[in-house]
Amino acid sequence: xxxxxxxxxxxxxxLCLPLEAQNGNKGSRLNSFTPGTIWKDNNGVxxxxxxxxxxxxxxTYYWFGEHKTExxxxxxxxxxxxxxxxTDLYNWTDRGIALSVSDDPASDIEKGCILERPxxxxxxxxxxxxxxxxxxxxxxxxxxxxxxxxxxxxxTGPYTFxxxxxxxxxxxxxxxxxLHKRPLPEKYMGERANLEPTEHPDxxxxxxxxxxxxxxxRDMTLFVDDDGKAYHLCSSESNSxxxxxxxxxxxxxxxxxxxxxxxxxxxxxxxxxxxxxxYYFMGSGxxxxxxxxxxxxxxxxxxxxxxxLGNPCVDADKETTYHSQSTYFLPVVGxxxxxxxxxxxWTPENxxxxxxxxxPVEFKxxxxxxxxxxxxxxxxxxxxx
Ligand code: GAL
Numbered sequence: 001x002x003x004x005x006x007x008x009x010x011x012x013x014x015l016c017l018p019l020e021a022q023n024g025n026k027g028s029r030l031n032s033f034t035p036g037t038i039w040k041d042n043n044g045v046x047x048x049x050x051x052x053x054x055x056x057x058x059x060t061y062y063w064f065g066e067h068k069t070e071x072x073x074x075x076x077x078x079x080x081x082x083x084x085x086x087t088d089l090y091n092w093t094d095r096g097i098a099l100s101v102s103d104d105p106a107s108d109i110e111k112g113c114i115l116e117r118p119x120x121x122x123x124x125x126x127x128x129x130x131x132x133x134x135x136x137x138x139x140x141x142x143x144x145x146x147x148x149x150x151x152x153x154x155x156t157g158p159y160t161f162x163x164x165x166x167x168x169x170x171x172x173x174x175x176x177x178x179l180h181k182r183p184l185p186e187k188y189m190g191e192r193a194n195l196e197p198t199e200h201p202d203x204x205x206x207x208x209x210x211x212x213x214x215x216x217x218r219d220m221t222l223f224v225d226d227d228g229k230a231y232h233l234c235s236s237e238s239n240s241x242x243x244x245x246x247x248x249x250x251x252x253x254x255x256x257x258x259x260x261x262x263x264x265x266x267x268x269x270x271x272x273x274x275x276x277x278x279y280y281f282m283g284s285g286x287x288x289x290x291x292x293x294x295x296x297x298x299x300x301x302x303x304x305x306x307x308x309l310g311n312p313c314v315d316a317d318k319e320t321t322y323h324s325q326s327t328y329f330l331p332v333v334g335x336x337x338x339x340x341x342x343x344x345x346w347t348p349e350n351x352x353x354x355x356x357x358x359x360p361v362e363f364k365x366x367x368x369x370x371x372x373x374x375x376x377x378x379x380x381x382x383x384x385x
Contacts, residue, residue: 030090032377035357036323036345041084042093049082050344050354053119053221053328055129057155061086061330064098064120064131074351076138077101077115081131083156089332089340089378098157099131099150108164109148112138117327119222121230122155123251129155130251132232134220135164142193145216147232149252162252166214167234168245171256173207174303180208194286195238200264206237207260215243219268221328222247223302226274231302233270239286240266244302259303267295273329273339273361280368282312282326282341289348291320296368315372322372324357337363338381341370 039047049065056062067082068074081099084092099118101111109115114136121130128151135148146166150159172180184205191209195201210216220234230247232254237243242265245258267283274280279299285292296312299305313321324343332338338360345355359370360380 032090032375033358033373034375035359035373036355039092039356042091045094046352047084047092047356048352049084050346050351051117051327052342053117054330054342055120055122055155056331056333057122059087061089062095062120062155063092064118065327066116066118067097068351068354070352071350072348075114075348077109077113078111080109081115081118081133081159085156089330095156098152099159099161102161107161108135108137108146109161110138114142115148117220119220119328120155121222121224121251123249124228126250128153128250129157129159131159132220132222134218134234137164142218143191145218145236147217147220147234151252166210167217167232167236167243168254168256168258169214170212171254171258172211173243173258173260175259176207177202180205180211182208184208192238195240195266201237201240202263206240210237217243219270221270221272223272223274225302233272233281235268235270235283235286236260239268240264242267242270242281242283261304261306262297262308265295265308269326271326271329271342273331275337275339275363280329281306282329284321284325289346291323291325291345293319294321294326298366309367312368313370313372317372322357322359322370329361330358332378332381335378335381338378339368 041047048067049063050068052063052065054061054063063084064081067079069078080097080101083095083098085095086092101109116134118133131150133148135146136142136144146164148164149162152159216236217234224230230251232245234243241263242261246255248255266286268286269284271282279302281297283295293311296309297306324345326343328342330340341359343357345357347353361368
């Protein structure tokens with residue numbers, strides 16, 4: 001009888017343990033962040049969730065990102081979107097592949113496509129988890145400039161691919177100009193991946209060019225506001241303008257209400273957070289996998305007007321964003337005004353080796369700033385000035 005009681009208690013105790021403890025964290029348990037180092041999951045394997053974003057659901061954080069593989073070939077999607085979960089943000093449990101690429105050559109997400117910067121949001125109205133990502137059909141470089149949309153009933157998936165599309169087809173932004181609606185000279189009808197440094201997007205009317213087909217959507221993120229409205233932010237118009245577009249109530253489409261921001265500023269890697277009613281934006285310049293100096297901005301409304309605040313990085317190596325590129329701002333639940341900058345330190349020659357640069361967001365003189373820390377923990381958010 002005693003033995004039976006012991007066995008029942010043991011099973012009950014195991015069931016109550018957080019998942020990462022049940023799986024047996026093969027590395028030692030972490031209690032700090034060490035940006036740029038190998039970050040092991042519960043199996044002792046470097047976390048594989050690049051260009052990622054995080055969703056908080058029922059006291060657990062879920063990290064979704066690009067699953068990379070070894071070598072240069074590992075930059076394209078050989079596997080899909082990887083998911084990890086954590087209750088403390090330091091220790092992550094491998095939850096497997098949330099969205100798998102397809103072996104079907106007819107699929108938009110055929111193995112070998114480019115699938116980048118996946119972001120997952122939860123729709124309270126439909127009870128579904130919705131994933132958007134940057135998608136480039138296999139073998140076509142970055143000319144597609146599409147978003148892919150997928151959906152799941154469970155947070156960890158499996159996600160079902162729904163469709164791919166350009167952004168906001170056949171709708172004009174709220175700040176459209178007359179010049180965008182004029183017919184285009186023939187020589188400007190061809191799409192180009194990037195504009196010449198001397199070309200302003202309005203001088204070649206990238207917006208009018210893509211009106212029917214839909215606007216480019218390359219680097220992207222999603223943002224859900226306090227009222228439940230969701231927005232898609234992307235690098236558009238040959239990477240020269242950021243587009244910010246409202247999503248439908250089910251988060252599966254664009255409403256057609258959208259705005260152009262930072263026209264001609266050529267930014268990628270959009271990331272956004274909200275504090276005290278203000279919207280803060282961060283992006284990078286356009287140098288591919290090579291890091292560059294970040295930009296930041298603030299606005300009283302997601303529709304703008306956006307005021308640029310300069311490079312948020314303040315310590316040595318600030319010109320390269322500490323060798324990283326923004327992907328997401330993570331609000332830390334239960335701590336006031338606590339946001340974590342999530343960036344990628346890409347290693348394109350061996351994609352799987354890419355590192356994560358997580359740093360606490362600090363505020364100074366109406367701006368947000370990022371200091372470098374070799375090691376830090378969440379207690380930084382408890383210290384008030
Ligand atoms: C970066 C972009 C990455 C990836 C890369 C390809 O600028 O942020 O997501 O697209 O270019 O060169």
